[in-house]
Amino acid sequence: MNALTAQPIVTVDIVLLTLQENELCAALLQRARPPNEGEWTLPGGFVHIDTDEDALAAATRILRTKAGIDSPYLEQLQTFASRHRDSRGWSVSIAYYALVPAAAASDALKWRPVDSIRSLPFDHRDILRAAVERVRSKTAYSSLPVHLMPPTFTLSELQKVYEALLKTDLDKRGFRRRIEELDVVEPAPAQPTTRGAHRPAQLYRLKRKASNTVAMAERNLSR
Amino acid sequence: MNALTAQPIVTVDIVLLTLQENELCAALLQRARPPNEGEWTLPGGFVHIDTDEDALAAATRILRTKAGIDSPYLEQLQTFASRHRDSRGWSVSIAYYALVPAAAASDALKWRPVDSIRSLPFDHRDILRAAVERVRSKTAYSSLPVHLMPPTFTLSELQKVYEALLKTDLDKRGFRRRIEELDVVEPAPAQPTTRGAHRPAQLYRLKRKASNTVAMAERNLSR
Known part of the structure; x- marks a missing residue:
């Protein structure tokens, strides 16, 4: 590979789910910087190639630092990668989903019933939908x-x-x-x-x- | 984001599977350049951010140009992303698997029964194993x-x-x-x-x- 070849942006985004009053809810976090500053999105961040060993470590770090949550059930969901999903350019989101008991919530998070979330920045609604589908279909066949x-x-x-x-x-x-x-x-x-x-x-x-x-x-x- | 932030390498790798004499076989391709030049690996390549719309388009292009295969059953498998999987640095492989009838083979490919593949460069054996597991478990529940x-x-x-x-x-x-x-x-x-x-x-x-x-x-x- 030519070291100068342009590479995509690589982020990890997390669909953090819990139940509140028996409704499946997702955690949203307010973006602190552009693009979409001030809007509520899925918790996420760049892979830090200096400190993250792998994608799972990046997801764990992001959950801990941005959502205040340690060692939930955490599983890779799917990767969303295209030219169009982020205004900063060709970008890769390695998406995870995490499940936590209702108690484990940080103040920075806003929980919203997944069925009531109509729009999200980037392609985060597609990511959310994929996670909810995964959880529902896995529920039918598993613990x-x-x-x-x-x-x-x-x-x-x-x-x-x-x-x-x-x-x-x-x-x-x-x-x-x-x-x-x-x-x-x-x-x-x-x-x-x-x-x-x-x-x-x-x-x-x-x-x-x-x-x-x-x-x-x-x-x-x-x- | 700081535009100078170092980003991982992003590749797409494909586990291309067929049946030969009722044995599940995977396609291997000889690498034309370093690292691991001359060794047999899963077909793969970099995402081309100038021409690929998304990861699926990259997978389709790689299958067509490197394996001579058009429009097989193609599905995202899992993303393998870590500091250690590629000697060139922190790297992301968005892995896909594809199924083709026995007839659809290009001369550049070598087909090997999946159970006989003992080692592969990079983490390609882990990727292969994940694909075979996915195909076998999905076979039990699907078409x-x-x-x-x-x-x-x-x-x-x-x-x-x-x-x-x-x-x-x-x-x-x-x-x-x-x-x-x-x-x-x-x-x-x-x-x-x-x-x-x-x-x-x-x-x-x-x-x-x-x-x-x-x-x-x-x-x-x-x-």
Whole structure:
């Protein structure tokens, strides 16, 4: 390669997702500089070739420094690369998506229900749409939504999250059997309860081995 | 952005796959220049920011000019981006995979069974492995393998291809039912046959609407 060959701009953008009141929400961050200064976009930034080992390290750094979030479930989504997506020139966005429990939010972020986001600068709406599609289709076949749950949760709460993502009601017994087959949650140790005299619903937590992975189901969980 | 900020190298690499004697094979191409001159690698090249509209256009151009292949089934695989993968510096490979019928081969290519490829320059073996995994897992749930078929084929031939990719035998009736549900093939018009007095097996072809897509199954086709 000729060292002078013009190269594209390379950025990493992140679709950071959580659930608020059982609605899937994405994090937006206000741009501090041109282009599109002051507008709300997906968190992102340039790859720092001096300090980032790889694209995942860049995504982790951007999430930590710009969104205040450490070690969420983080997975590469797709790369958006074209002459037209950024006014600064031919540019590459290596897009990731991340899932966090509702609690893990930094003040700089604005959470918006994904279905209410009508437009975003650059091609960020396409990136957002691809991430939401990925999460919804993966939800039908996997344990992915457990990464949206707080440290402990009931199976009914988990079912509600699946139902919110799949936009459909699920049969309780079938759902519990499928979750058991996925083998990613376990009963949490009993804790003192203030919920009154009735025996509270069993709380579950993510198994340690499942903390940064996704188990795949043999069949669509919603059927 | 500071215009002088150093940017990574951006390339597109392609895992071009076909079936030969029912074995999944990948195309290798001999490198014409350093680094790794003379070694066999995945077909690839730099993004040309002056002429390529986007990454898919770059992949299409590279397939056409370096492998002599036009309009195969082509899909983005994953992006490999790190400081260590290329001796020329921090580099991004936007990797694609392509499927072609056995016939569509150019002389410059060497086809090798994917299971026999022990090492490749750069991180091309990781890219190859990711593509093979993607094709095998997608085969279990979709119509993807139809893109490996010649213009017409029997359902038995299609089943053999699925079996080769899944490395398992399939039940004939169950397989045919699933293929029918996927709704991507149709009987080919009757053609004069020289196969003798017996009625030949019905030939099928890809439906026009399925020519560059993949239909997803509700369940694992191999169960």
